[in-house]
Amino acid sequence: MTFRFDRTRRLIAAVLATEALVFLGAGQALAQDAEYPRKPVTIVVPFTAGGATDLSARLVAQLLSAQLGQPFVVENRAGASGMIGMGAVARAAPDGYTLGWGGNSPMSVSPHLSRNPPYDPGKAFAPISLAAISSxxxxxxxxxxxxxxxxxxxxxxxxxxxxxxxxxxxxxxxxxxxxxxxxxxxxxxxxxxxxxxxxxxxxxxxxxxxxxxxxxxxxxxxxxxxxxxxxxxxxxxxxxxxxxxxxxxxxxxxxxTFEIFFGLVGPAGLPPPIVAKLAAAMKQAVADPNYRQTMEKAGIHATSSTPADFQALLAQHNQRWLAIIKRNNITSD
Missing domain, CATH: 3.40.190.10 (Periplasmic binding protein-like II)
Known part of the structure; x- marks a missing residue:
């Protein structure tokens, strides 16, 4: 009887200890999310330097750095119609320290033209905010x-x-x-x-x-x-x-009717508190008068969005581009 009681007591103690560790881990994760960013953040631009996409990313990176107190560094990884760079983002740890500057081609067109795309554009990313729209x-x-x-x-x-x-x-x-x-x-x-x-x-x-x-x-x-x-x-x-x-x-x-778009995304699984913090920072960055004026001179219109609105736009574009590709049997060859 005593043996059974001791065994039950040890089992309860083990369960409580496990729950305490889980609770402690969750609390530490929430604390880390609240302190984000604690080190430099990389924004992968999936095209070569010098174009409008690259320009917008660099301007926003400067504004995010000023707001959030850590360097946001642009890294150009061009190739495969943007899929090399965005593939690196899709494979990154969802901790907010590797983000992507996603646009039409790598986010809604190129993967549907590839026999073995490096990611599923509808599942691989956590949309944060639009940065600009053009035509x-x-x-x-x-x-x-x-x-x-x-x-x-x-x-x-x-x-x-x-x-x-x-x-x-x-x-x-x-x-x-x-x-x-x-x-x-x-x-x-x-x-x-x-x-x-x-x-x-x-x-x-x-x-x-x-x-x-x-x-x-x-x-x-x-x-x-x-x-x-x-x-x-x-x-x-x-x-x-x-x-x-x-x-x-x-x-x-x-x-x-289609828009050209680009904006900030992270890998799937990015914690909601980090998404929310970055989305709020993007709203402020995109409202910056110098950013807006520079984009307008380039024929591009600065605009931010909620993560949900960006997600809806991506879903719509993927559905429409895929339908065109299938209907016309289009390949990238």
């Missing part, structure tokens, strides 16, 4: 006898297969948008891929291709100077960089 702009060579999307569709139907559209490569967002335009408008156009967006613009200005959906941040100056002809922008609202151009919805092609 694509439908542009044509100046000599093309059209002044609207409707006129372009009419010309393509009149001359099936004779018009061409440029892109920044097979499987790029401009390629997918061009295929979506063809399908939704019921027209036939030849796809001409280039190594980059600027190459496509140059080919249009040389009269070698007819149309392209390029980033407004890169194309707006060419439109304003008359070297390219702008027809519409892809954002839900008109773009302040080219305010006289209608949206694609206004122009009769609402299915082309």
């Amino acid at each position: 694509w702009i439908m542009v044509t060579r100046p000599e093309l006898p059209v002044t609207s999307v409707a006129e372009l569709v009419g010309l393509a139907k009149k001359e099936p297969g004779k018009l061409s559209f440029a892109s920044s490569g097979n499987g790029s967002a401009p390629h997918l948008l061009g295929e979506l335009f063809k399908t939704s408008a019921g027209i036939d156009m030849l796809h001409v891929p280039f190594k980059g967006e600027i190459d496509g613009f140059n080919a249009m200005m040389a009269g070698q291709v007819d149309m392209m959906l390029g980033s407004t941040s890169s194309a707006s100056a060419l439109v304003k100077s008359g070297r390219l002809k702008g027809l519409a922008v892809t954002t839900p609202k008109r773009d302040a960089a080219v305010p006289n151009l209608p949206t694609v919805a206004e122009a009769g092609a609402p299915e082309l």
Whole structure:
């Protein structure tokens, strides 16, 4: 009887000790989250230095450093349409010390074009906040006898297969948008891929291709100077960089409504207190007048979001891009 009582007492003591350790561990984790960050934080930008994505990340990193008292350091890891850098973020420990600057291609397009993607874009990340939104702009060579999307569709139907559209490569967002335009408008156009967006613009200005959906941040100056002809922008609202151009919805092609976005994400499993702290800091950073002015000059619109809103945007983009890829049997080859 005494043996059974002692054994029961020891069992209860062991259970209580285990629960105490669990409670202590949870308390320490909460304390660490509250003290975050306690050391430098890396923000992985999955593209080369110098572009608009890199610029926005570096500006925000400076602002986060000032707010949170630790260095936020940008690290460029380019390659595989952004999947090398974002793959590193997906594999990182979810402790808040490795974050990513996610955008359209690596977060919602490229993984769906790869046979063996390094991550599932819908499960691998913890969205924190948007940092900026921009648009694509439908542009044509100046000599093309059209002044609207409707006129372009009419010309393509009149001359099936004779018009061409440029892109920044097979499987790029401009390629997918061009295929979506063809399908939704019921027209036939030849796809001409280039190594980059600027190459496509140059080919249009040389009269070698007819149309392209390029980033407004890169194309707006060419439109304003008359070297390219702008027809519409892809954002839900008109773009302040080219305010006289209608949206694609206004122009009769609402299915082309897509935003260019980039923002801050962490690996899946990032503790909610850290997500909340970073989201609050991002809201303040994106409201900074110098950041907003710099982005506007680049044709990009500074905007923050809640983690939930960023997650919803990512889910929507993944669903829509994947549908376009499957419908048109698009590959990156």
